[in-house]
Amino acid sequence: MDSPLSIVKGTLDTLVLKALCWTPMHGFEITQWVETRSRGALDVRDSALYQALHRLEERGFVDAEWGITENNQRARYYKITRVGRAHLAAETTQWVRYAKTVTEILTATPGPA
């Protein structure tokens, strides 16, 4: 397996929003979601995730509520807000465009401009 990629600044927030897109989750579930989806390729520090969550909460992109896990444990569940969804959509478009452009440049056969 390749060594894990350190995460590009700012993308963690977007990933978290994406994770919450389907259903509210608590912190650990989000970690697992990111790990599963990236098949372990992204190195996310667990603490960084919580900071991202607070950041998102402050900006009103997610809401937090205490709930109970399947195993009857108290956990803080995060839920994406309407503004959060809009933000996610915008960020996604942006990211895809960016990635596509950079990829095209980097993978093109060298030649005169």
Place this chain on the structure above:
Amino acid sequence: MTSEIRPGIRRLLRLATRRTARHDADEEIRLHLQLRTAQLVREGMSPSAARAEAERRFGDVDKERRRVRASATRHTRRVLWREWLDTVRVDVRYALRTLRRDASFTAFALAIMALGIGASATVFSLVNGVLLQPLPFREASRLIWIGNIGDNGVDEWRVQVAHLVDLGARNHSLAGVAGYYAYYSIGDAMLSSGDASRRLTRVPVTCNFFPLLGITPRLGRSFSGDECRDESAPTAMLTETTWREQFASDPSIVGRAISINNRPVTVVGVLPASFDFATVFAPGSNADLFTPYALSEQHSQSGNSVAVIGRLKPGVSVAQARTDLVAVGKQLTDEFPRRNRIRPRVMSLDEHVNRRIRPALIVLTIAVGAVMLIVALNLASLQFARMTARGREIAVRLALGGSRGRLIRQAITETMVLALGGAVLGVAFALVATRFVTHLRAFDIPLLARVQLDSRSLVVAVGIAVLTGVIVGVLPAVHAPSDPNDALKEGSRSATRGGRHTRIRSSLVVAEIAAALVLLVAAALLVRSFVRVLDANLGFVPTQLARLRIDPPRRLGNLPTTTAYYDDVLRRIRALPGVTGASLNDLLPFTGDRSWGIPAEGHTYPRGQMPEGFTRFVADDYFRTMGIPLIQGRDFSDGDTPDAPPVVIINESMARKLWPNEPALGRRVAQGKDRLTVIGIVGDARHTTLESPFTGEVYFPMRQNYVGGRVDLVVRSTLPLADVAAAARNALGPVAKEASLGEWTSMQTLIDRVASPRRFIVTVLGAFAIFAVGLSALGIYALIAYGVDQRRREIGIRMALGASGADVRRSILFGTLRLAATGLVLGVVGALIAVPTMNGLLFGVTWRDPVSFAGAVAMILAASAAAGFLPANRASRGDPSIALREG
């Protein structure tokens, strides 16, 4: 977003999270580690290794925990703040809705708040600018004014030059003394450049005048010692305004020669814009340039001619300097019998500048406080009325579980919204008012020009308004019934609560009436003083009297040419239609003072006992023109030539001073080596102020005495001033080319100017008082109308049982007047305490003046009766059956 959750539920959530913000963070981390460990164990790790791996993956747990905690706390705080803002927004929206529903109340409340705040901010700004701020000089608290107590015991403000020099040399308390020549005349410096010329006012100052005040020239330097000698080449310093307006702010002006009165004068410096001579030293009249004044023996011979200021040595008090200077003055008087006596009168410069206006401003401050009090009481009373009217709503809300705290907060919000709205309007009002007041050229108030609406005054005024809002808002909510059941059951017929509210409102109205009475008494006293001042016998008739300043042509250098010139001027003027009299005077009443010692022939007077009189040089027919009665003897005539025996006319006061209980006509007075025969006795006229008593006056004929400077032409005419001016301009055409003519003004404007500080405070205080009375009347009206409304049923029953409309009316009016009477008694007591502070402002009345008190009481009684009459009348007209059915 959060708005999806209902506020109430959100609050519950918040209660859970608030206390545990940090604990939550810990718990979240704990759960994370636990779940991670479990996962790793499932993947086949040993529990202890799994735990270690979980912690490793989390990062530095302690550090991260702190970070998460901090972020959680911050976040919680933000949420709380946002929620608080949300409730405020809700409250404000609610308040706006209620206020809109009560549009007339809102408009009224806003208006009185705006007036109250505006008036107090304006007055505070005025007081601050004029009284509280130091004078615009370096270490202004160390500057003193050294006056001189005249021989007649009256305060003089000038000193002989030699005394100025010796005071400076012999004192032990001052770092320096300086002065300016007090007899500078307005517009006596003719600045010419090319063909154009302009009259400027030049003030001669001692060499160290500006350094002593601590003023650094903007350009160039102050006068050097060499420049302050009689024989030195003429130099000048320009004010910033003169430099800007006359020389287009020419940066190379210093060192250049300008032409003043056709002589070259070298400019040595330009003063900073912040220096304004007129506002401090001579309210109202501007100075345009300064020239050095030599402290020479020659200048000393012109008598008490310099106004003196000093700077205290560090650590020396004004009182110490006073003791020191008085001692030096005594020493000088004893040592130099040939000089005038000097008895220094020492005070801080600030006191000298402000002493005339200080009592007025203090009274104004108190008055504005009373106005604010009345505004607050009125608002409180109205708010009570509204709360009572909304009693049912409040009761319902309490019954449905609304908390009292919340109710109070809402009430506060409502009054705060009002107060802030009032504050915004008030600030606007204050801006306009301050601008208006400071631009009142007619008012002769020192330092007025530097008054500006300052933020501290605004903060104070708005603070008062907000505080009022809080107090006024809290009271009714606190007083809401403790048991909602009562209020609901009682409905509009509530007896106990209604009674209590009425009692509270009655006391508010009583307090309002009391405060209004104090203001009204003060205003009445001032108005009466003002009337007395204006009524004061001037000694001359100012109506239909016009004046024009004439600066004679330079070519007139001696008595014959001057006499011929003025004869020509007067002939032309007297020939005009409507003119019934015209004459000249070199120093009109209220334009300045100049007094000389005039001994009776053959008398020797002990030092300091020489009779003094204001001296004037006048042309023929002056007394008839002015309306000053000629009591004995004759007027000056064209026979009083330089070759004829020298003559003089004195007024009655002077005659009594010179020859007590003896006839004065035909006696002679000494003037230098001359002996002048008294050919006429005229009536007394006012001189410096309207309030000052009559004193001696001596008139010399211009035909026998050369007057080289400016004179005032006075014209009595049956036509309006403008017509006189137009006709005179034509008639004087040929003459005016040579002379410089001022503006035509009426004699009345001179008098108005002298009376202006008094008029100013009378106007302001009068407006305050009327405002206060109006508000009190309104308070009474609202209270009585409310009472009548509450008692409709009772009134209905009484009328059904045979009481007539008149009975009802009488009983309501009686209640009103009883209320008013209580307020009046309190008010009279308050006035008796407060009014003596304004004794200094009164003229011709004492502060116990029964007319003022009675008038104020009568006015408030009338206003109260009128306010009570409307509801009383309405009640007595009502149909009892309707009142009973509706009740």
